[in-house]
Amino acid sequence: xxxxxxxxxxxxxxxxxxxxxxxxxxxxxxxxxxxxxxxxxxxxxxxxxxxxxxxxxxxxxxxxxxxxxxxxxxxxxxxxxxxxxxxxxxxxxxxxxx
Amino acid sequence: xxxxxxxxxxxxxxxxxxxxxxxxxxxxxxxxxxxxxxxxxxxxxxxxxxxxxxxxxxxxxxxxxxxxxxxxxxxxxxxxxxxxxxxxxxxxxxxxxxxxxxxxxxxxxxxxxxxxxxxxxxxxxxxxxxxxxxxxxxxxxxxxxxxxxxxxxxxxxxxxxxxxxxxxxxxxxxxxxxxxxxxxxxxxxxxxxxxxxxxxxxxxxxxxxxxxxxxxxxxxxxxxxxxxxxxxxxxxxxxxxxxxxxxxxxxxxxxxxxxxxxxxxxxxxxxxxxxxxxxxxxxxxxxxxxxxxxxxxxxxxxxxxxxxxxxxxxxxxxxxxxxxxxxxxxxxxxxxxxxxxxxxxxxxxxxxxxxxxxxxxxxxxxxxxxxxxxxxxxxxxxxxxxxxxxxxxxxxxxxxxxxxxxxxxxxxxxxxxxxxxxxxxxxxxxxxxxxxxxxxxxxxxxxxxxxxxxxxxxxxxxxxxxxxxxxxxxxxxxxxxxxxxxxxxxxxxxxxxxxxxxxxxxxxxxxxxxxxxxxxxxxxxxxxxxxxxxxxxxxxxxxxxxxxxxxxxxxxxxxxxxxxxxxxxxxxxxxxx
Numbered sequence: 001x002x003x004x005x006x007x008x009x010x011x012x013x014x015x016x017x018x019x020x021x022x023x024x025x026x027x028x029x030x031x032x033x034x035x036x037x038x039x040x041x042x043x044x045x046x047x048x049x050x051x052x053x054x055x056x057x058x059x060x061x062x063x064x065x066x067x068x069x070x071x072x073x074x075x076x077x078x079x080x081x082x083x084x085x086x087x088x089x090x091x092x093x094x095x096x097x098x
Numbered sequence: 099x100x101x102x103x104x105x106x107x108x109x110x111x112x113x114x115x116x117x118x119x120x121x122x123x124x125x126x127x128x129x130x131x132x133x134x135x136x137x138x139x140x141x142x143x144x145x146x147x148x149x150x151x152x153x154x155x156x157x158x159x160x161x162x163x164x165x166x167x168x169x170x171x172x173x174x175x176x177x178x179x180x181x182x183x184x185x186x187x188x189x190x191x192x193x194x195x196x197x198x199x200x201x202x203x204x205x206x207x208x209x210x211x212x213x214x215x216x217x218x219x220x221x222x223x224x225x226x227x228x229x230x231x232x233x234x235x236x237x238x239x240x241x242x243x244x245x246x247x248x249x250x251x252x253x254x255x256x257x258x259x260x261x262x263x264x265x266x267x268x269x270x271x272x273x274x275x276x277x278x279x280x281x282x283x284x285x286x287x288x289x290x291x292x293x294x295x296x297x298x299x300x301x302x303x304x305x306x307x308x309x310x311x312x313x314x315x316x317x318x319x320x321x322x323x324x325x326x327x328x329x330x331x332x333x334x335x336x337x338x339x340x341x342x343x344x345x346x347x348x349x350x351x352x353x354x355x356x357x358x359x360x361x362x363x364x365x366x367x368x369x370x371x372x373x374x375x376x377x378x379x380x381x382x383x384x385x386x387x388x389x390x391x392x393x394x395x396x397x398x399x400x401x402x403x404x405x406x407x408x409x410x411x412x413x414x415x416x417x418x419x420x421x422x423x424x425x426x427x428x429x430x431x432x433x434x435x436x437x438x439x440x441x442x443x444x445x446x447x448x449x450x451x452x453x454x455x456x457x458x459x460x461x462x463x464x465x466x467x468x469x470x471x472x473x474x475x476x477x478x479x480x481x482x483x484x485x486x487x488x489x490x491x492x493x494x495x496x497x498x499x500x501x502x503x504x505x506x507x508x509x510x511x512x513x514x515x516x517x518x519x520x521x522x523x524x525x526x527x528x529x530x531x532x533x534x535x536x537x538x539x540x541x542x543x544x545x546x547x548x549x550x551x552x553x554x555x556x557x558x559x560x561x562x563x564x565x566x567x568x569x570x571x572x573x574x575x576x577x578x579x580x581x582x583x584x585x586x587x588x589x590x591x592x593x594x595x596x597x598x599x600x601x602x603x604x605x606x607x608x609x610x611x612x613x614x615x616x617x618x619x620x621x622x623x624x625x626x627x628x629x630x631x632x633x634x635x636x637x638x639x640x641x642x643x644x645x646x647x648x649x650x651x652x653x654x655x656x657x658x659x660x661x662x663x664x665x666x667x668x669x670x671x672x673x674x675x
Binding site for chain 2: 019020021023024027028047049050051052053055056057058059
């Protein structure tokens with residue numbers, strides 16, 4: 001099944017929002033899947049495997065984004081990425097260098 | 099056409115030579131097209147730059163992760179991902195292939211485009227994008243440092259700015275002088291120029307657009323004057339002046355083996371300030387009584403990794419052994435985190451001069467501090483070594499630093515590593531709070547060293563590298579005289595030896611004042627020793643005390659300076675040209 005689709009709306013919950021470090025984690029994770037994954041915010045689409053494209057979306061704490069994947073492992077990709085968003089990108093517990 | 103510029107003289111000497119214009123900071127990339135048959139070659143160049151920068155970032159990521167934890171390395175990982183972004187690569191290749199842009203031009207176009215997108219969403223990561231651009235351009239244009247180490251003909255360097263690490267790599271055999279558009283006295287670059295004895299002028303304001311490499315340039319590191327494309331008359335005058343200076347220097351050299359004793363018989367100790375171990379030779383050539391200030395920052399600047407204990411020890415032992423029993427005062431790390439590639443970039447440094455730097459940074463990164471202290475202690479077994487902590491602003495900082503030192507001593511003792519148990523421990527007096535509470539400090543140190551460069555900056559609240567306010571930065575300000583007087587008197591009550599380093603000690607204008615205030619030790623760049631010695635040998639302490647008394651009654655920096663200059667002319671007439 002090449003054209004399996006999955007999508008989910010997630011909320012940005014970490015304090016600093018979608019800045020370079022969380023985005024880098026998203027891209028790293030997305031790259032582990034074969035599915036094409038996109039992050040959609042305010043009708044703008046960004047390839048979840050591209051840090052640059054995602055940076056151009058912006059994204060602050062409390063805002064929602066839609067994750068959309070197409071491909072054989074679409075469901076797993078969306079699952080994994082949604083978990084990363086829910087875990088605040090492992091950030092807030094020790095946010096930034098002390 | 100001849101043009102004259104006035105800047106700030108930071109390293110004495112006269113130089114004439116062909117200009118080499120460096121464009122490090124601005125990267126004004128011309129819109130350059132490549133010919134169709136060169137496209138493949140240019141694409142190869144682009145790919146090589148991407149690969150090189152990728153390796154550089156991976157190296158940084160690994161080093162920083164290892165030293166400080168994965169969290170810090172993550173930022174380099176993110177940069178690496180951007181660099182490997184297929185969108186970015188496609189855009190770059192397309193511009194070279196379809197539009198025949200040069201790789202440099204393509205990089206700056208593509209980055210501009212993404213920067214606009216990031217700006218629209220007010221992203222905080224714009225700087226990250228520009229950082230990657232800068233790395234790529236540096237790679238494509240050739241790193242200036244590499245260019246500079248390949249010099250085979252003498253040049254005068256002209257640049258907007260010169261990083262201390264770039265300055266440290268200059269070869270005095272080929273770089274006859276340098277001029278930068280920005281910068282102030284006492285900046286690290288200026289200190290390094292002095293250390294290398296390369297004539298230098300900084301803070302001239304913009305002029306680089308008007309000059310091309312190969313033009314003749316005169317640099318007057320005494321007066322801060324730069325002449326672009328001088329006419330014949332100016333060149334002749336300049337060459338005569340250079341000859342006259344050489345003659346005076348030769349005359350002063352006859353003092354080399356004579357001690358700095360005043361006309362009334364008081365011994366003054368003249369020490370050298372050094373930055374590099376090789377400068378010990380400069381000190382010996384001028385008959386220095388020892389090293390009063392050994393700056394250790396060069397070990398960190400421009401290094402690929404943090405210097406380890408052996409790097410420190412090699413440098414220190416070389417200096418200590420070549421001084422053959424004369425005192426060597428080693429100052430611990432005195433820079434901000436931004437100058438040390440292996441430390442994380444400071445997050446909150448809006449005011450670096452008031453931020454995490456110098457001893458504060460050492461106390462924050464204790465393992466790094468301990469490595470340096472271990473090396474200093476080991477070197478203390480080889481000669482007369484003293485250790486000095488910079489930028490002490492509270493008594494707790496001093497105690498904390500001494501506690502770590504004691505701890506390192508214990509460690510060495512346990513492992514039977516030889517060192518001097520009675521290593522003299524001193525501090526720099528360069529923050530006004532230290533002067534205000536100097537009575538507390540003199541009870542807890544073996545010696546003091548007044549660092550006037552920072553003391554002036556912090557007392558008068560002026561950034562000496564900011565050309566708009568540099569006029570306020572003035573060693574002759576009555577407030578500075580007062581602080582020096584307070585320090586010397588408190589030290590004298592407790593018989594704590596006090597030295598003065600910083601540019602003030604190297605300027606003949608202040609020598610009589612400083613002796614009159616009670617100083618018997620001065621630490622100066624090696625090149626200044628003969629001149630200062632000449633003054634010491636020409637005056638009596640009584641004369642100097644009268645000068646100091648009178649200077650302390652004056653109300654403005656200008657009055658103080660012109661009074662001191664007048665007295666110098668009166669007492670040492672044959673010094674002034």
